[in-house]
Amino acid sequence: xxxxxxxxxxxxxxxxxxxxxxxxxxxxxxxxxxxxxxxxxxxxxxxxxxxxxxxxxxxxxxxxxxxxxxxxxxxxxxxxxxxxxxxxxxxxxxxxxxxxxxxxxxxxxxxxxxxxxxxxxxxxxxxxxxxxxxxxxxxxxxxxxxxxxxxxxxx
Ligand SMILES: Cc1cc2nc3c(=O)[nH]c(=O)nc-3n(C[C@H](O)[C@H](O)[C@H](O)COP(=O)(O)O)c2cc1C
Numbered sequence: 001x002x003x004x005x006x007x008x009x010x011x012x013x014x015x016x017x018x019x020x021x022x023x024x025x026x027x028x029x030x031x032x033x034x035x036x037x038x039x040x041x042x043x044x045x046x047x048x049x050x051x052x053x054x055x056x057x058x059x060x061x062x063x064x065x066x067x068x069x070x071x072x073x074x075x076x077x078x079x080x081x082x083x084x085x086x087x088x089x090x091x092x093x094x095x096x097x098x099x100x101x102x103x104x105x106x107x108x109x110x111x112x113x114x115x116x117x118x119x120x121x122x123x124x125x126x127x128x129x130x131x132x133x134x135x136x137x138x139x140x141x142x143x144x145x146x147x148x149x150x151x152x153x154x155x
Pocket of ligand 1: 008010012013014015069070072074099100102103107108109
């Protein structure tokens with residue numbers, strides 16, 4: 001089973017969590033490729049239009065994991081731009097996760113998770129699990145590892 005992890009990260013938090021996912025999945029004998037969506041205009045932090053640079057091809061993988069941060073109470077606009085143009089996932093299974101800073105899911109995490117889930121389902125993907133990882137959880141990597149380990153059978 002070749003798992004493609006497709007993530008976007010401004011400051012490295014989502015990438016750190018993705019690397020934990022990769023470690024756990026590899027321990028469970030999955031073959032994992034981690035790909036980071038990038039933009040031409042250095043992570044498009046401001047209001048300038050998003051020009052995608054590296055756009056991972058989901059068709060290369062048997063199943064997928066998508067991860068992205070919350071930005072301004074909503075899913076990262078770079079992830080939205082990527083998913084909007086993404087080809088059909090043809091019913092592939094997908095796990096999804098969001099990283100956020102604020103402690104409560106209603107401060108952007110829950111909405112971002114819904115947006116990510118909806119965009120994947122609009123592209124005929126099947127979401128098999130969802131996680132929101134806030135700053136407090138990020139400070140306890142063992143909690144994240146435990147959370148991920150519980151999901152490895154979903155693929
Ligand atoms: C411009 C900006 C807006 C943000 N908005 C939110 C927010 O609405 N809710 C939240 O919980 N975290 C918010 N954050 C925090 C990030 O979601 C969080 O630090 C995330 O883990 C960053 O991931 P990254 O390092 O992969 O980019 C914001 C961060 C930035 C820079």
